[in-house]
Amino acid sequence: MLDLPRNVMTTIDEALEGTTPLAEKVRAGGPYRSTAEVVARMRAVLPELTEAERVATLNAHPRIGEDKSRLSSRSLEEQGGDQLPELARLNAEYERRFGFRFVVFVNKRPKAAIVEVLRTRLRRSRDDEMDEGLQAIVDIAADRLSR
Numbered sequence: 001m002l003d004l005p006r007n008v009m010t011t012i013d014e015a016l017e018g019t020t021p022l023a024e025k026v027r028a029g030g031p032y033r034s035t036a037e038v039v040a041r042m043r044a045v046l047p048e049l050t051e052a053e054r055v056a057t058l059n060a061h062p063r064i065g066e067d068k069s070r071l072s073s074r075s076l077e078e079q080g081g082d083q084l085p086e087l088a089r090l091n092a093e094y095e096r097r098f099g100f101r102f103v104v105f106v107n108k109r110p111k112a113a114i115v116e117v118l119r120t121r122l123r124r125s126r127d128d129e130m131d132e133g134l135q136a137i138v139d140i141a142a143d144r145l146s147r
Contacts, residue, residue: 012038015141020060021053022046022137035145042138049134058100058133061140063091064114084111090118098126103133105140 016023025045032038049057065087094102104117121129 011145012141015144016042016057016137017060017062020057021049022057022134025049035142038145039138039142042141046134046138054130054134055100057137058103058130061101061103061137063088063101064104064106064118065091065111084115086115087111087118090115090122094118094122097122098129100130100133102129103136103140105136105143107143 012023012027013019016026022042022045025048026038026041029041029045030038032041046054065084091102102118102121104114104121106114121132124132
């Protein structure tokens with residue numbers, strides 16, 4: 001029996017911030033009997049994504065500190081509504097440097113703590129950042145699916 005709370009397609013899309021390449025491939029791999037199977041499939045699919053699919057999946061996720069009118073209800077709940085000018089500046093620098101959005105599992109941490117994470121991650125390689133961001137997307141989705 002599937003323990004996902006709603007229609008599987010809708011649930012996967014909501015957990016992954018839309019109909020991303022990752023969401024499409026995960027949905028195609030069903031049916032699933034549990035959220036654990038869905039999350040395991042997400043992790044298994046990541047290495048199969050092309051470069052363009054990885055970037056599209058990362059860019060579907062909202063920026064940390066995005067204007068709250070642009071956030072999904074789940075992202076707003078997770079991130080809170082406060083904005084920091086430094087976070088916007090660092091997000092822009094990150095996107096210029098790596099070519100995709102900074103994604104981190106906020107997990108109710110204050111924005112000031114995320115600023116420090118972003119500063120540290122700006123010193124890493126593009127490949128490391130892409131892998132880290134995609135893992136964060138799955139961690140976020142796993143958390144969302146568990147609620």
